[in-house]
Amino acid sequence: MRTLKRYFALIVTMSLVLGLMVQAPLVNAAVNDYVSVTKTVNPTTITTEDEAEVTLNVTGIPPANVVVPNDVVLIIDKSGSMAPSYNNGEDKMLNAKEAAKGFVDLMDLTKHRVAIVDFSSSNMIGNLPFTTNPTEAKNYIDTINANGSTATGDAIDSAIALLANHRPEAQPVIVIMTDGDATQPSTDPYGYAKQKALLAKDNGIIFYTIALLKSTDDPVTSGPNILLKEMATTSDHHHFVLGSTGLSQIYAAIVKEIGMASAYDVTVTDNVDPNFEIVPGSYDNNIPKPTVTGNTLVWDFNELKNSTLSFKYKIRPVDKTKSGTFPVSTATSKITYKDYAGGARYKLIPSVNLTVKLPAPQITSIIQPFGHPDGGETVTINGKNFFNGATVTFGTVAATNVSVVNSTTITATVPAGKQGTVDVTVKNPDTQKAIGQYQYKTDPIVTSITPANGALDGGNTVIIQGNYMMKGLTVKFGDNTAAVTMYSNQTYIKVTAPKGAAAGPVDVTILNPDETSKIVDDGYTYNEPPKTDPEVLSITPNTGVVTGGDIAYVDGKNFKNGLQVLVGGKSAATTYVSTTRLKVTIPAGDQAGAVDVSVVDAEGKTYTLAGAYTYTAIVYPIPTITAVTPNTGLLAGGNIVYVDGGNFTNITKVSIGGKDAPTTYVSATRVKATVPAGDNVGKVNVKVTTGTAEAELAAAYEYTVPVIDQITITSLTPNTGLLAGGTIVYIDGVNFKSGAKVAFGSNIVSSSYVSSTRIKVTTPAAVTPGKVDVTVTNTDGGTGSLAQGFEYTAALPTITGMTPNHASKAGGDIIYVDGTNFDNTATVTINGNSAAVTLVNATRLKVTVPANATIGDVPLVVTLSNGLSVTATFTYDNGLVAPAPILTSMTATSGTAAGGNIIYIDGKNFVNKPKVYFGSTQVVTVTFVSATRVKVTVPAGVSGPVDVKVVNPDGQESNTLTYTYN
CATH class of the missing domain: 2.60.40.10 (Immunoglobulins)
Structure with missing residues (x-):
């Protein structure tokens, strides 16, 4: 590949020479830096035990107006996982094809070429050789279908084979898009894919990767995403999408990037300063991962576009006892690369300073952590990060004989101090310090308690002097806590003596907050309280008649309000006069003689003067x-x-x-x-x-012996009344007396006395009507009767009105019958038909009207259980007349003669259960929908028009509408 690069550089150089006179900007571009680099360290200050992270940010600066031709192989995943059935209906294959075609459309195929490798299983890998025809490339993409496994490594191998014959002046590029794990070969498919990607990069091929993840995947933990990131030329050559969203934009960004002239064959060499060492493994997440030799890190990658690569690693101090500010890297750190014309270039990597300081000391224990306030004890301070020259202070006082035994141990002599806890400070020569605690403690000393005695109720001030008494101490007199009113210093305090439980000596206890204490045996004495019990000395006068009632004065001592005086053991009305006198009313005595006089307090205690009062006998005059x-x-x-x-x-x-x-x-x-x-x-x-x-x-x-006056009854007013009783009757006659009893037949009632000639009674109830004898009997036995004097009559019902006095012959209406003498046995018939009756009260009945066949006047009879009855006239009518139904329209006005079709009849005044007629034929299926609509199934008929009408259950008929049978 480096030979290919030399050919490419030669061609570009010739092009530049030929164009120097007409393209001056390109010449200027060729001498500019194509990379920039910054370095930071975090944190900027550490201790010799800490680590710091170094970050290198390397940024590409491509020249303007320079386009380098590229030969690009698009590798497209067509495994079965791209199908909709694997992605909740999302067609990732279709989305990938559309995005790839968009990539082809965006490429400038006058400068670049594109080839395609589509892959799934190792035996299902297809390809389209390099072409500059976008239609040919897109037509090929349209033929790709999802099926098979994922042979990622074999697909890369196929792409490498296509790029073996790339144009000498063109940069070879692979752009791979896949959605799943590499699954072939069966042994280590991930390793095989990464091996093939490394082979491609070693051959100078720029390697872009796109992970097509599921929308629910976590890109940080996703296996396919991690694999493709490691396969990319750099981390900036790797992309991912969740679902298919954004895939087209990634392809577009890659198209824009691949034409850029950039830095090629980039080597970043960072030499760490000898004061530091590289923390192993701290650079493992870099892409690409550096080669580390001693204190040197080297990153190699094929190209750098207009993006920033961040490389991170950690360093730590070598000498754990050396502090200062040091550069993190040496001046030999640099970046070497080639420009798009093949010229060798370099860029020095700047360094930054890292301040290293010694770790702060730490105290883990002090042995012993306490001692006498006089000091002088030798203590051992344990911890870490102690350095020669360290000082030790207890509170604000420096310790003597300080010896730094080693980094974890110091010995020192404790200075004198005050009772209590103080900070122990170890300060290293670099002024960093650690703080522990030391407690000065010893039992308090008591030299005097003044005064050493006091009242049992307490409340007096007591001064305690001594030494080593701490602020916040507790003082007890016996078991009771004394309030500390003044703490002067560790030698002088004032307290308020608490109330004692009993007279006599008690221990005085001093308890410091550090739990040191001192008990002074019998240190304080509670005095006996003065006597306050009442005492009886005399009573004046000291004699009186046995009937009592005389006023006397009891004299004595310590009298209180609420005392009770007893004379002869009997309570005397007592009035408090003063602490020496009580005023009493002498109670009656049982007999003449001397008795004790006592006073009793609220607690029931009795204080007595024996024989203090003498009762004397009474001498009455002869009546x-x-x-x-x-x-x-x-x-x-x-x-x-x-x-x-x-x-x-x-x-x-x-x-x-x-x-x-x-x-x-x-x-x-x-x-x-x-x-x-x-x-x-x-x-x-x-x-x-x-x-x-x-x-x-x-x-x-x-x-x-009494003289009995016989009674004469002359009349009763009224002399009749109902069987139920309750009638008020005045009986007139002579010789009536208060308390007289009156009998109506055999029923006796009390009377109210008006005068000797008149009494008033209320009649009792009787069983049967008729006349009864009336008898009046005085309390002295005098009596008199009036034969057949009162007549009981049966109750006769009356009717005074009915509300209403008419109702529908259909029955069921409620009416109220008003009158007199109604009871819960009353029955009602209307035209001989029994009606349901509810008794409202004696003057009103609630009646449910029974049905009747005809309208008109009929008898209404109320009958009582005594057989008496009363009759009134009641009228049956037709009740309220509902309006006749009215038809306005039908949803269909014609239909087949066979019938069977459903139509709706609209109008008003419809009621439930209407009858509907088509001509003379009654409809069988009728549904009441509302007061304005009924639903019918049209009956069969003969061709021609018929009248349609609706008849309500009360017999009222509607107007007619016309329906035509076809």
């Missing part, structure tokens, strides 16, 4: 009786009498005939008593008793 009013009464008792006399008290009791009479004190000269029932008629003694003193008046009260 007298002067009169009893009234002094007579019935033997049954229950009446009220007044006993007059003297020396009565509120405990005075009365007895009559030796029986206690409930007594009410009125005054010192009068009491009221309720007379108990007597045993016999006659006079009895009356006695009054006050305590032990009594007086008796002989024969002061007389029990008598």
Whole structure:
């Protein structure tokens, strides 16, 4: 191929020499650079342990107005996977053929030639030799059909054979388009295809690849896409489409590109600076992949058009202890290539700088990580990236005796510090640093607690002095936490003593946030609280009658509001006066004598002064009786009498005939008593008793037998009423008394007393109509009757109206019958026909009208269960009259005499189930569609016109339309 290139260069050079005088721009173009190159590194700063990625961007700069002839072989995949059945109906074969024909149309075949290789299985590879006739090429493409496997390598071999005789002045090119995996030969078909592509590129053939992927494929992981990318001259010579969309545009871009004059036989040599080494495998994704020897990378490819190729690889520092800024490559890095005239050219590759710094130190542990605040301990700091000259500080204080043992170990002497945690900083000579932590810790010291005692309720300020007390510490008095009110420094704090659980000494505990602590045994004492229990000293006055009620004052100590006083164990009404005095009302005593006086607090505790109060007996004056009013009464008792006399008290009791009479004190000269029932008629003694003193008046009260007045009934108003009862009746007569009972026949009811000559009753219900005796009985047994005095009558229904009073003879209408005395047994007949009845109330019935054969007035009868009935006139009519149907049109006005065709009759006032007539023939099949349309199947008829009419179920007929039988 390089011999072919020399021939090509010779021919182009001769052409240039001959055209120097007339084509000066071409001469100028021949001396320009046809490539540009840039280099970047990312990141621009790394540590000696890191890597950086170098990117070379090599861009082609083809000369203007120069077209290099090309001999192009189109390789077109025609395997079975290109057929629609493999692609959800998409005809990839057709799309590929149309795109290929578009490629031919775009080629300038006055300068270029095109050949075609169509392939599937290895025994199904066809070709069209080079031609400059576009019609011939397109006609050949039209003959390609999808079938077979995919022998990609053999297709390339066929293309190489066609290009073996390419024109010396033409650039050989292969453009392959395939949609699937290489499947032949059966052993390593991918490797075989790549081997044939490499053979083509080694022969100077520019290799374009197009992967026709499925729309659902991922191009990053697709096997066919990866294969074709590796087969291409460079990554920019590879293209892919998802489905067939964009295939024509790719072919068009390749056509535009292949005629460009470009850089040929390009070699990119990048020599990495000795301070770095190339990271193996970091360049494997480049296309083409470079050859790597030591610190040199070399990329070889046949041509570079007007595109940019990006080559990437990684480098890392060689010396892990060396820092600084270094170039990533040497000045010998360059690109060599030939221009379209065959002239040898080169382009130096610029370098960029990469700053390398030592890695920052890291601390993984400090042993021991804690120690006394006085310092002096030797610690070992473990980590990595420690360098000679590193310094160590604890907080802001430098450690002494710092020794960098190796890159992972430092020893140092801890300086003195304050109790708590500080940062430990290791700083390398390059100022990079690492931070760990160290804890100064020791148990706190307590030298004094002032004051060392206080009230049990706490609340007083206590000063604690000592050392190594940390901010945020906790102080406890016994089990209770004290509030820290001031932290001055590690030697002085103030706290508020908490409330104690009990009087006596408790431990004082100092607990630092770092969990160091100090317990001062019995460090603080809670004082005994002063006594506050109530104490009873005296009661004034200290004597009183046993009936109680006297006011007294209890004197003592520590009285509180809410105390209760007991006198003799009985609660006394208590009023708080002061902490030393309570006011009480003495309760009644059980007997004369001395009793205890106590006070009880809210917790139920009792505080007593024994024998402090003395009850004295009562001496009552002897009562007298002067009169009893009234002094007579019935033997049954229950009446009220007044006993007059003297020396009565509120405990005075009365007895009559030796029986206690409930007594009410009125005054010192009068009491009221309720007379108990007597045993016999006659006079009895009356006695009054006050305590032990009594007086008796002989024969002061007389029990008598009552005189019964017989009752006379003169009239009842009204003297009739319904069997259901409930009639209010006034009974007139003489000797009526309150509480009298009235019997209607054998049914007894209570009465309302109006006067001795009138009472009021409500009649009870009776079973049968008729007259009954009426009897009145007073509570004293007096009675009187009026024979046949009241008459029970059966209820007679009445009809006062009907709403409405007429209905359709078809029945089913609802009417309401209004009247009186209706009940739930009522029945209704209309013209002798039973009607459904619902009782609304005693004055209204809801009735469903039964059907009747004729219209006109008929009887409506309401009958009760007692057999009584009432009759009214009801009218049957024809009900509401619907309008007659009206015909306006038919969808067909003529048809065969055989009938059977379906037509629609349009109009209005149609109802369900109409009858339709064609002449005198009734239609069998009629469908009610709506009030404006019916559907009919035309019956058979005889030739000629007939009238068509519709008859509604109520018998109303429509107008007629004409239908003609053919």
